[in-house]
Amino acid sequence: MRNPQLNAAGELTHLLSTDGLPREVITQILDTAQSFLEVSNRDVKKVPLLRGKSVFNIFFENSTRTRTTFEIAAKRLSADVINLDVTRSSTSKGETLLDTVDNLVAMHADMFVVRHASSGAPYLIAEHLQRIGRDDVHVVNAGDGRHAHPTQGLLDMFTIRHYKQDFSKLKVAVVGDILHSRVARSDIHALVALGTGEIRAVGPQTLLPSALEQMGVRVHHDLASGLADADVIIMLRLQNERMNGALLPSAREYFRCYGLTPAMLALAKPDAIVMHPGPMNRGVEIASEVADGPQAVILPQVTFGIAVRMAVMSILAGN
Amino acid sequence: MRNPQLNAAGELTHLLSTDGLPREVITQILDTAQSFLEVSNRDVKKVPLLRGKSVFNIFFENSTRTRTTFEIAAKRLSADVINLDVTRSSTSKGETLLDTVDNLVAMHADMFVVRHASSGAPYLIAEHLQRIGRDDVHVVNAGDGRHAHPTQGLLDMFTIRHYKQDFSKLKVAVVGDILHSRVARSDIHALVALGTGEIRAVGPQTLLPSALEQMGVRVHHDLASGLADADVIIMLRLQNERMNGALLPSAREYFRCYGLTPAMLALAKPDAIVMHPGPMNRGVEIASEVADGPQAVILPQVTFGIAVRMAVMSILAGN
Amino acid sequence: MRNPQLNAAGELTHLLSTDGLPREVITQILDTAQSFLEVSNRDVKKVPLLRGKSVFNIFFENSTRTRTTFEIAAKRLSADVINLDVTRSSTSKGETLLDTVDNLVAMHADMFVVRHASSGAPYLIAEHLQRIGRDDVHVVNAGDGRHAHPTQGLLDMFTIRHYKQDFSKLKVAVVGDILHSRVARSDIHALVALGTGEIRAVGPQTLLPSALEQMGVRVHHDLASGLADADVIIMLRLQNERMNGALLPSAREYFRCYGLTPAMLALAKPDAIVMHPGPMNRGVEIASEVADGPQAVILPQVTFGIAVRMAVMSILAGN
Numbered sequence: 017m018r019n020p021q022l023n024a025a026g027e028l029t030h031l032l033s034t035d036g037l038p039r040e041v042i043t044q045i046l047d048t049a050q051s052f053l054e055v056s057n058r059d060v061k062k063v064p065l066l067r068g069k070s071v072f073n074i075f076f077e078n079s080t081r082t083r084t085t086f087e088i089a090a091k092r093l094s095a096d097v098i099n100l101d102v103t104r105s106s107t108s109k110g111e112t113l114l115d116t117v118d119n120l121v122a123m124h125a126d127m128f129v130v131r132h133a134s135s136g137a138p139y140l141i142a143e144h145l146q147r148i149g150r151d152d153v154h155v156v157n158a159g160d161g162r163h164a165h166p167t168q169g170l171l172d173m174f175t176i177r178h179y180k181q182d183f184s185k186l187k188v189a190v191v192g193d194i195l196h197s198r199v200a201r202s203d204i205h206a207l208v209a210l211g212t213g214e215i216r217a218v219g220p221q222t223l224l225p226s227a228l229e230q231m232g233v234r235v236h237h238d239l240a241s242g243l244a245d246a247d248v249i250i251m252l253r254l255q256n257e258r259m260n261g262a263l264l265p266s267a268r269e270y271f272r273c274y275g276l277t278p279a280m281l282a283l284a285k286p287d288a289i290v291m292h293p294g295p296m297n298r299g300v301e302i303a304s305e306v307a308d309g310p311q312a313v314i315l316p317q318v319t320f321g322i323a324v325r326m327a328v329m330s331i332l333a334g335n
Numbered sequence: 336m337r338n339p340q341l342n343a344a345g346e347l348t349h350l351l352s353t354d355g356l357p358r359e360v361i362t363q364i365l366d367t368a369q370s371f372l373e374v375s376n377r378d379v380k381k382v383p384l385l386r387g388k389s390v391f392n393i394f395f396e397n398s399t400r401t402r403t404t405f406e407i408a409a410k411r412l413s414a415d416v417i418n419l420d421v422t423r424s425s426t427s428k429g430e431t432l433l434d435t436v437d438n439l440v441a442m443h444a445d446m447f448v449v450r451h452a453s454s455g456a457p458y459l460i461a462e463h464l465q466r467i468g469r470d471d472v473h474v475v476n477a478g479d480g481r482h483a484h485p486t487q488g489l490l491d492m493f494t495i496r497h498y499k500q501d502f503s504k505l506k507v508a509v510v511g512d513i514l515h516s517r518v519a520r521s522d523i524h525a526l527v528a529l530g531t532g533e534i535r536a537v538g539p540q541t542l543l544p545s546a547l548e549q550m551g552v553r554v555h556h557d558l559a560s561g562l563a564d565a566d567v568i569i570m571l572r573l574q575n576e577r578m579n580g581a582l583l584p585s586a587r588e589y590f591r592c593y594g595l596t597p598a599m600l601a602l603a604k605p606d607a608i609v610m611h612p613g614p615m616n617r618g619v620e621i622a623s624e625v626a627d628g629p630q631a632v633i634l635p636q637v638t639f640g641i642a643v644r645m646a647v648m649s650i651l652a653g654n
Numbered sequence: 655m656r657n658p659q660l661n662a663a664g665e666l667t668h669l670l671s672t673d674g675l676p677r678e679v680i681t682q683i684l685d686t687a688q689s690f691l692e693v694s695n696r697d698v699k700k701v702p703l704l705r706g707k708s709v710f711n712i713f714f715e716n717s718t719r720t721r722t723t724f725e726i727a728a729k730r731l732s733a734d735v736i737n738l739d740v741t742r743s744s745t746s747k748g749e750t751l752l753d754t755v756d757n758l759v760a761m762h763a764d765m766f767v768v769r770h771a772s773s774g775a776p777y778l779i780a781e782h783l784q785r786i787g788r789d790d791v792h793v794v795n796a797g798d799g800r801h802a803h804p805t806q807g808l809l810d811m812f813t814i815r816h817y818k819q820d821f822s823k824l825k826v827a828v829v830g831d832i833l834h835s836r837v838a839r840s841d842i843h844a845l846v847a848l849g850t851g852e853i854r855a856v857g858p859q860t861l862l863p864s865a866l867e868q869m870g871v872r873v874h875h876d877l878a879s880g881l882a883d884a885d886v887i888i889m890l891r892l893q894n895e896r897m898n899g900a901l902l903p904s905a906r907e908y909f910r911c912y913g914l915t916p917a918m919l920a921l922a923k924p925d926a927i928v929m930h931p932g933p934m935n936r937g938v939e940i941a942s943e944v945a946d947g948p949q950a951v952i953l954p955q956v957t958f959g960i961a962v963r964m965a966v967m968s969i970l971a972g973n
Contacts, residue, residue, distance in 0.1 A: 060706030068379030387698030
């Protein structure tokens, strides 16, 4: 079966996951993002690459922050952006997801940015578009269930490349609730594709998926050993709903074992960078001293995220 | 009394209803829409006809789909579009509808697209604008109660003309809950104005208004006789709230009697087209085989709807 | 300590309050607004002064009307406007207000329009921006708690200057619930700064703050004496939640004592103007005959409000 993200010529036609994304395509996105970084620093922060295109933000799961980043990226490309509040729309009147998609395609949509609580919803849309022969309409996965959040994965790769250049020499530690994290999954697939020297997954047994080692990831249940000599530390957000559940004793206990404190950070390389996808739970997975400290690159991640999303949209639109 | 939709020169100044809309005005809208069809196929889907105009979507009744079609149409005309979530606004603080309108006029609004659960609300606004002498501000009715949904009526006429040309030779069947349908009402008035050969209303006694025959509409309670030899079939959405009420036994029973199945469709002319305003209740008023079949023109209706709304806005703005 | 609204050169860098705003800055804003009045009357109501700038409406407290005025003002300046529905965003996931601000700054925000139920929230953001050295990012207070609503204060000054020119000769009466009104506070500070001849606060003992007289305001508990010979009457909205509380007997009783009726208005100068920030409670603080009468300038206030907000944004952006 053909990779659903690529067209017959091997070009990116949807961005659904970093899983299966060829290294050259990832590199193309990061290189394009590099050229967009400068646009956001201009006095007039706009380029006309998507002028007259209709981009639909379809968020079945509410996320003001992620929607905002895509809306800004699309507007800086001069697209017309339409936000659909799908929780209040026809789908709640019993219309199916694909009927909604067919309708928007009939309105000459050019791109769908889709967030959904169910894994696979963006794939479903992409497959449907292929079935009806509309390869001029593109899907960007803005997070689906526990499955993937590829633009976050790509902006994380952009951040690492920006500060550390050569992936082959790096030790990268992903710390926290990897089991439930689409960010972790997207990061790990991209790190593998880019030939990262050593990838570590750090967290309690209950929050690590079982298949990690088959992907070449080294598992650490002890934070100290997981951080030892690391170049890059990617902290994950602990979802509120996990904090007092069966998998974890309490937020306080979690911080004691897996919270990134200055003392723990000192175990990594002196020039290690600290990343976090946001929003942060200060005092749960990360101490404020670290979050606001000199090794944190959490806000640059946000800046790079706009450039990466502009790059993805621009490439999909055929520029 | 003057037709409140036309100015002293007989030109369209508001679009409130297809009732009382002269044939020449309908034809002018359809001809203008024809010229806009091509804009949505361009690489840059924009024309500057409403540049610098402020269009307000005032939806007292929630409808993501209809709001989206107007928002896209306005943006493709380069207007500034402001969506008011009126359920959360000053009107809920006790301000009257006309105070809200006066305020928006004072902000130099150019056009109001109004949806309201009460029949007549857009008329009320149009009359108020006439009273305060602001004939430069225009109202488009985007659906008021059971009364009218004129842009849906006009896009339905566009669709019929596109596939069938001459209205005088056509048998058009409108099927379903006509009593509660503003779409049916708007369609029937427009079909009459355009000189349609034969107009049929098909549905159970409880869901047909009494005055149909005075409008020249032929009433059928039997679906088979209503569809016999028809050129055009307009299926209506069965509102969820009717499905288990006093007027209808059940959705299942409704489908058995009035659902459009392939067998029923075979009674119409072989080249009959099937229309539906959406969102569809598959398996209630229409079978999926018909909805997705070769005679369905339901998605083209959506495409034509954008062009028709662009045409209405452009004409109202004086182009 | 430096005035947080002005930069080292004494230029406006945030608009937080009319308290402490120098007379020359107020005059600069009013003069600039005068030049923008004409833009909203053009056929193409747009100037490119904020093209490519990203303006974020961050409304922690819902206000469709105020958000709309800022959105229109920003769009007529050609800015990209992003509305954040903060009640549904990351702050509800436990992120702090300043983390949210840091994130938006990292996305290259140029301006924040902030509404908050707590007094001081916009100051907090402005101070934070100063601390992180980002004097290129600007804050406009769109209403914070009972504290300030400076653009309303400035548009009220614009209105008075438009109709009455010289402030030094005027008697201005502010009538109603001054204790809970950020509008009243912003008006009084601006009236003082502009050298108004006589400022009166009119209302029941329970709804007047104690410090008024130290600001040079004359207190009247009797409406008739408060209105006698006035040039300008600023009516305040009586909040619904006050109407049946401990501070007031009832809305009916309030109207009897403090409602502006034609008879009461006749006590003021014959050419006195009547203002109201909206939305009005007709029959509570103001009679409909007055609200719709020839002395009311309530709708011109709305028109001037767009021009004043355009002026503020344009000056902050460095034009």
